[in-house]
Amino acid sequence: MKRLSIFLALVLLVAASCQLFAQDANQWVKYENNPVLGGDLGVCFDVTLIQEDGVFKMWFSWRTKHSMGYTESADGVDWSDPVVVLAPRDSGWEKLINRSSVVHKGDLYYMWYTGQTDHTSQIGFATSKDGIHWERQSDVPVLKAEEEWEKVAVMCPDVQWDEEDQLFKMRYSGGEQYEPNAIGYATSPDGLNWTKYANNPIFAADPNNTWEQHKVTAGQFVKRGDWYYMFYIGFENEHLARIGIARSKDGISDWERMKNNPIVSPDKDMWDGDACYKPFAIYDEKEDLWRLWYNGRKGSVEQIGLVVHKGEDLGFDQ
Numbered sequence: 001m002k003r004l005s006i007f008l009a010l011v012l013l014v015a016a017s018c019q020l021f022a023q024d025a026n027q028w029v030k031y032e033n034n035p036v037l038g039g040d041l042g043v044c045f046d047v048t049l050i051q052e053d054g055v056f057k058m059w060f061s062w063r064t065k066h067s068m069g070y071t072e073s074a075d076g077v078d079w080s081d082p083v084v085v086l087a088p089r090d091s092g093w094e095k096l097i098n099r100s101s102v103v104h105k106g107d108l109y110y111m112w113y114t115g116q117t118d119h120t121s122q123i124g125f126a127t128s129k130d131g132i133h134w135e136r137q138s139d140v141p142v143l144k145a146e147e148e149w150e151k152v153a154v155m156c157p158d159v160q161w162d163e164e165d166q167l168f169k170m171r172y173s174g175g176e177q178y179e180p181n182a183i184g185y186a187t188s189p190d191g192l193n194w195t196k197y198a199n200n201p202i203f204a205a206d207p208n209n210t211w212e213q214h215k216v217t218a219g220q221f222v223k224r225g226d227w228y229y230m231f232y233i234g235f236e237n238e239h240l241a242r243i244g245i246a247r248s249k250d251g252i253s254d255w256e257r258m259k260n261n262p263i264v265s266p267d268k269d270m271w272d273g274d275a276c277y278k279p280f281a282i283y284d285e286k287e288d289l290w291r292l293w294y295n296g297r298k299g300s301v302e303q304i305g306l307v308v309h310k311g312e313d314l315g316f317d318q
Contacts, residue, residue, distance in 0.1 A: 027309070028263045028264055028290075028292065028307040028308070028309045029307060029308050029309070030264075030267075030305065030306070030307050031077065031305065031306040031307065031308065033077075034271065034272070034296070034305035034306060035271055035272075035296065035303035035304055035305045036076070036077050036078075036079065036293075036304055036305060036306050037058075037060065037071065037079050037082075037303060037304035038271075038301075038302070038303025038304060039303070041062070041064065041069075041082065042062070042063065042064025042065075043062075043063035043064050043300075043301060043302050043303075044060050044061070044062060044063070044064075044069070044295065044302065044303055044304050045060070045061045045063065045098070045277065045278065045295035045302040045303075045304070046060065046061040046098060046099045046100075046156070046218070046277070046278040046295060047059065047060045047061075047278065047280050047293050047295070047304060048060075048100055048101050048102050048158075048280060049280055049282060049293065050102060050104055050131075051282055052104070054074065055072050055073070055074060056072065056073045056074070056075075056076050056282075057070070057072055057102075057131060058070070058071050058072070058073070058079065058293070059085065059100050059102050059111070059131075060082070060304065061097075061098035061099055061100070062082070062084065062098075063096075063098065063302070065084055065087070066087070066088050066095075066096045066097065066098075067084045067085075067086060067087040067088065067097050068084070068085055068086040068087075068097055068098070068100055068111075068113060069082040069083065069084055069085065070082060070083055070084075070085040070131070070132055071083075076291050076293070076306060077306060083132070085128075085131075085132050085133070085134055086100075086111070086113060086126060086134045088115070091115075091139065092117075093115050093117060093120065093122050093140075093141060094115025094116065094117075094122075094124060095115075095116065095117050095118075096115070096116040096117075097113055097114070097115060097116075097124075098113070098114050098116065099113065099114035099155050099156045099157070099218075099278075100112060100113040100114070100157070101113075101157040101158050101159045101170075102131065103159055103160065103161055103168070104131070105161050107129065108127050108128065108129060109127065109128040109129070109130070109131040110125075110126075110127055110159070110168075110191050111125070111126045111127070111128065111134060112124070112125055112142070112143075112157040112159055112170065112191070113125075113126065113157075114155040114156065114157070115141065116155075116177075119152060119177060120144075120145070120152050120153060120177065121145075121152070121153035121154060121155040121177060121180075122141035122143065122144040122145070122153075122154060123141055123142055123143035123144070123154055123155065123157050123172065124136065124138065124141055124142060125137045125138050125142045125191055125192055127191075137191070137192055138192060142188075142191075142192055142193070142194055143157070143170070143172065143186065143194050143196075145174060146196075147174070147184075147196070147200065149174060149175065149181070149182060149184075149200065149201055150174035150175065150184070151174065151175050151176055151181070152176065152177050153173075153174060153175060153176060153177045153180055154172050154173070154174045154180075154184075155172065155173055155174075155180055156172060156173040156180065156217060156218040156219075156278070157170050157171075157172045158170065158171045158172070158218075158219060158220050158221055159191075160221065160223070165187075166189065167187045167188065167189055168187065168188045168189070168190075168191050169185070169186075169187050169251070170185070170186045170187070170188070170194065171183055171184070171185055171202070171219050171221055171230075171251075172184055172185075172186065173217040173218055173219075174200075174201065175215070175217075178238070179215055179217060179235060179238060180215070180217045180218075181201075181204070181205070181215045181216075181217070182201035182203060182204040182205070182215070182216060182217070183201055183202055183203040183204075183216060183217065183219050183232070184196065184197065184200035184201045184202060185197040185200060185202045185251075185252055197252065199253075202252050202253065202255075203216055203219065203230070203232070203246070203255055204216060205234070205235070206257070209234070209257070209261070210236060211234050211236050211242050211244070211261065211262050211265075212234025212235065212236070212242075212244060212261075212262075213235075213236060214235040214236055214237050214238065215233075215234075215235040215238075216232055216233065216234055216235070217232065217233050217235070218232060218233045218277065218278045218279075219231065219232040220232070220278075220279055220280050220281060221251055222281060222283070223251070224283065224312070226249065227247045227248070227249065228247060228248050228249070228250070228251030229245060229246075229247050229314065230245065230246045230247065230248070230251075230255070231243060231244075231245055231279035231280070231281050231292065232244060232245075232246065232279070233276075233277055233278060233279070234261070234262060239274065239275065240266075240274070240275060241275040241276055241277055242262035242264060242265045242266070242275075242276055243262055243263055243264035243265075243276050243277075243279045243292075243294060244257065244258065244261035244262045244263060245257075245258045245261060245263060245314055245315075246258065247316060256316065258314065258315055258316055259315070259316075259317070260315050263307075263309075264276045264279070264292070264294060264307055266296070270296075270298070271296055271298050271301075271303055271305070272294075272296020272297065272298065272303075272305060273296075273298045274297045274298050274299065275296070275297040276294050276295075276296050276297075277294060277295045277296070277297065277302070278294060278295050279292050279293070279294045280292065280293050280294070281293075283312060288310070288311060288312065289308055289309060289310050289311065290308065290309040290312075290314075291306060291307075291308055292306070292307045292308070292309070293305070293306055294307070
């Protein structure tokens with residue numbers, strides 16, 4: 001009996017150790033000196049990034065200036081003094097500019113951005129030779145709310161160039177103006193003329209998951225191996241948001257949510273104590289880790305923070 005008790009104790013100890021290891025393997029760790037961008041800059045939110053030649057290039061929504069800002073970093077933590085790279089204009093539909101997506105293809109950078117008024121959000125298009133000096137390619141939106149599920153707003157574009165299909169592929173959020181409700185899909189051969197997917201939205205809130213029962217928005221899509229991974233915002237209610245991951249074989253249908261969702265949540269009384277929004281993740285092959293930037297909110301102030309995940313495996317069942 002004594003030997004059996006010792007054996008059972010050892011089994012429980014090993015099981016506990018394995019469970020702890022599994023939790024650690026799927027853990028996203030917040031940078032201890034977050035936020036990495038904000039403070040005296042005012043409200044900074046909803047980023048898009050490209051890593052080129054060892055430099056992280058970040059375009060971020062600079063609410064204080066109603067514009068898109070730009071900054072660079074060697075490590076993803078310490079950022080250069082930002083500059084405004086795309087400012088609003090009195091065009092009737094882009095009094096504020098925010099929530100962009102940037103693609104570097106050939107000799108050009110391509111940006112799709114959200115133009116807003118008090119009541120609507122629509123998506124515009126610009127190009128640049130250096131990622132800093134931008135020229136609009138259309139005086140009117142290239143994507144606007146037209147379908148019933150899109151209500152009054154389309155925003156938060158996330159665009160990739162598909163070399164095989166020779167298409168730009170955009171996932172975007174549509175719905176209400178304050179926070180959109182679901183995620184749709186569209187394609188374009190030139191970045192200017194878009195065709196919306198017939199079965200939009202492609203991703204909507206799951207009422208069975210309390211943390212995302214209200215809305216899902218602002219997906220960032222990453223192709224790794226046979227899967228498209230989506231980092232997205234889930235809303236428990238209009239004001240409480242967290243970050244999760246889902247995956248799909250084609251990036252459009254049959255989405256599988258990760259069991260360990262959400263991966264990033266507010267820390268009470270901290271700088272991100274009320275909500276965690278708009279993820280953007282980059283996998284570093286050399287260091288074998290994911291870096292994920294997001295904007296955290298406390299009260300009416302949003303700033304940019306960083307979380308890190310060791311290893312490529314995000315925690316899905318094989």
